[in-house]
Amino acid sequence: MTSELAQSVEVGSAEERPFCFFITPLGPDLGPVRSRSDDILELIISPVMSAFNLDVVRADQIGQPGRITAQVIGAIVSAEVVVADLTGANANVYYELGVAHSLGRPVISMVDKVRSLAFDIAHDRAIVLGDDGQVSLAQGKKAEGELRTFVEAVVEGRYQPRSVVTEGAAVASVDELAGSDPVLAGISQVQSELGELQRKLSELEPSGLSTDSGDLERFRDLIATLFLRGIVDEATLRNELVDGRTSQSHDEWLEGLLA
Structure with missing residues (x-):
């Protein structure tokens, strides 16, 4: 989903299309954290979700006025699937992940390396992106394939989210x-x-x-x-x-x- 399309999304509206909500560290515009998030969004998540007729929404792309925390929670509630990049153990990301888990939403986790996962979720399965900074083409293709398998399970009803x-x-x-x-x-x-x-x-x-x-x-x-x-x-x-x-x-x- 392009940024232009995402800006028009009104989470919770009757007209919205089914979508995936992307939980991710953001950081300043043009910074390395934001750049990495953009790469994951454009090169891995969007192509997979498009194949399943799902848009992708990230917190900075919610086109509504009001409190961002309430909007994010609303997006988590409304999303068909939630993808969370846990790289860097970002506090906001883990907060939003906790909300998704507590609500029993289908969550797919990504991380730079398994040893980066917090203790409470260290045994959960996650797509490993690699810890070389930016995601390489090979890493992206591998992650895309794994993500496609996860999403297919969600869409077909074979994934049982846990609360x-x-x-x-x-x-x-x-x-x-x-x-x-x-x-x-x-x-x-x-x-x-x-x-x-x-x-x-x-x-x-x-x-x-x-x-x-x-x-x-x-x-x-x-x-x-x-x-x-x-x-x-x-x-x-x-x-x-x-x-x-x-x-x-x-x-x-x-x-x-x-x-």
């Missing part, structure tokens, strides 16, 4: 009762172990699982047993085991289990 608010409330309510109820104590333990399992699986490279390995099958058998016994529910499995980077075969396996 840390509702998840936290659910876990807290179970934990509070677990001390007096052995069944809930077991559920609380399963929730914790599922989260750890998802984290470990997300760290595995595709080459780390050979086709003749029984490891994945053992994990799946355990998950199926927990589900069929009613120890873990459908919503928990979808939230913990499916996102924009999981494979089609994995997603199909889970859908078959839950059918």
Whole structure:
């Protein structure tokens, strides 16, 4: 989406087209931070979103008077998908990311290098852009391909956004009762172990699982047993085991289990 078109966007209006909201550090006009954001917007995000008939809006492109914070939150609420560049651990970016997560919006994260991620989201999957300053052509093409996969999952409904608010409330309510109820104590333990399992699986490279390995099958058998016994529910499995980077075969396996 060009800057000229973005300037005309009125977030929340009845006439607006579906759009992606881009959370990013901005910095001064013509500065290196703004230049990098412009490159990511024009070379990576816009071509992908255009393929899915989505415009792209950035905070400085919202064409409305009024308080920018309220407008940004409104854009996050209205967006079909949110892309967040977490490079530099910018406070405003993390604030807006927190809003998106708390509202359960579909979020796709980008970062210069994985070790730059804050502790709370260090296990979330992110598109790595590289830490060479400006994004190279090769890095841009790689990131564009990964972003396209994520967005396709969102558009097709295969991405289940998670809300840390509702998840936290659910876990807290179970934990509070677990001390007096052995069944809930077991559920609380399963929730914790599922989260750890998802984290470990997300760290595995595709080459780390050979086709003749029984490891994945053992994990799946355990998950199926927990589900069929009613120890873990459908919503928990979808939230913990499916996102924009999981494979089609994995997603199909889970859908078959839950059918």
